[in-house]
Amino acid sequence: MNTIIDTNFNFPGQKGLYKGKVREVYNINDNLLVMVATDRLSAFDVVMPKGIPYKGQILNQIATKFMKQTEDLVPNWLIATPDPNVAVGHLCEPFKVEMVIRGYMSGHAAREYKVGKRILCGVPLPEGLKENDKFPQPIITPATKAEMGDHDEDISRKDIIARGIVSEADYLVLEDYTRKLFQRGSEIAASRGLILVDTKYEFGKTKDDKIVLIDEIHTPDSSRYFYADGYQDRQEAGEQQKQLSKEFVRQWLISNGFQGLEGQTVPQMTDDYIETVSDRYIELYEKIMGEDFVKADVVHIQERIQKNVERYLAEQA
Template identity: 75%
Template sequence: MQTINDTHFQFPGQKNVYKGKVREVYNIADELLVMIASDRLSAFDVVMPKQIPYKGQILNQIALLMMEETKDLVPNWLMASPDPNVSVGKLCTPFKVEMVIRGYLSGHAWREYKAGKRMICGVAMPDGMKENDRFPEPIITPTTKADSGLHDQDISREDILAKGIVDEKDYLVLEDYTRKLFKRGTEIAKKRGLLLVDTKYEFGKTKEGEIVLIDEIHTPDSSRYFYADGYQERQDQGLPQKQLSKEFVRQWLIENGFQGLEGQVIPEMTDEKIEEISNRYIELFENITGQKFEKADTTHILERIERNVLDYLKA
């Protein structure tokens, strides 16, 4: 079974390539972006040494579905998907912040809270909360969008504006779009018997000046889900929540002494662990979308992608 690590395509009109943690984005003639979802696995802003079969296909196809289900609310960059691992869309200039929104006290927010902090990104968190409790209202906790190899950093709305990272007019649009998308994502999750706990959105600006949603949306890499059934009982009894997200990878790494900090060593990922993670991602896909996952042929995966993209660009 082949997986996608690095890609080194040369498409007609190609200007440059941006390599993110788990995606590669090809600029075609300063008009289109071809985004390839690799099978790389990232946690704590570190790319793991081994890839996860079907992970790229899963993330790409969830994002496609969610873009379709939210395009009436917020414009997005997407134009087509010529391959299970590929999205093609409008060239955009990304904003240098990620808009994180949280409906529940989980993950990073909980780790900060447990350490005694009651402010995150300039937003107050109420006293007396337990891990995974629901916030009275969702809170927006932006992060900087770090360059490759660096960690994203929490940042407040005030600092974003004061440093000129985003101007106020645009930032108000980003906040409005973030709240609308989270509300829709919550409604979609509810239909699947899930709770959308937290997520992040990325936005860019087209050459015409329109702010649009870019990258992925409501995937298990960018979002955290709980099963709605039994949520309150688990909270009342102080039990961990049954969740759908990449958090199971983070927890395994933490248990094995790795949180992306200097000097820490990534634990070995055996074939059994890789298969387990792949199967969990398939479970995530089926629960989040309500559809059965159809594995694409990975026999010659890079040749398949190149052929499908070339056919699309020629057309």
């Protein structure tokens, strides 16, 4: 399968390379960042051994299109998209927290609630909720930003400020931007027959001290969507919700005895299963964006990316 698992480009003016769980970020002259979305799949903060065809293209195109659709609300780092798998933007210093916002009691929040927790990241949770119930108001439950191989950890607003991870003034901006983005994302999702259940945003500061949205926004890797049609009926009947997210991968891993815990082994993903995951990601793209997904040529994917990025950088020189 023609997937991009790892890159080792040497672009003109390259100063450094950071490899995240899914994205690889090249520093160009301490001025620009070239972010390559690979086909790596991460679940429970563990990178799976095999890549998913077209996943990187899907994530990159969803993220960059949503940045264009929200730039009137919140400034972002994006400048250009010279390749289907690549975004180029301003050099930023990332905040070391992920701003997670939840409109519904799903996923991690539901798992914590099920074992009796009624406070999540310092936010009290109402009694009597069922999995996938809507919260009275969206709640912000931040997480520390982990390095590859480590687990993100829940953290409260109070602890973030007390530990000096983010200043109080900056944190208030992050909360404001998070709520605005979630509201816009929810409106866009509703227009496509979807519910934006929960998501996470990452922010950074530019050289001129401006707080901007970075990384991804409203992708199936960072967000959970439900189909709006039949949501209430399914809740009342105690049925699982029809959802669009990579939760289906997490559930497959759980059913095969893996939750990223020490001593557990990642189950083998057959080529047939990987193809079904790729098909699901394409479905996610088409439902979330409301348009057909056009597959890029992946015969020589590394060469394609290198040529497109070098052409873009030459045009900027």
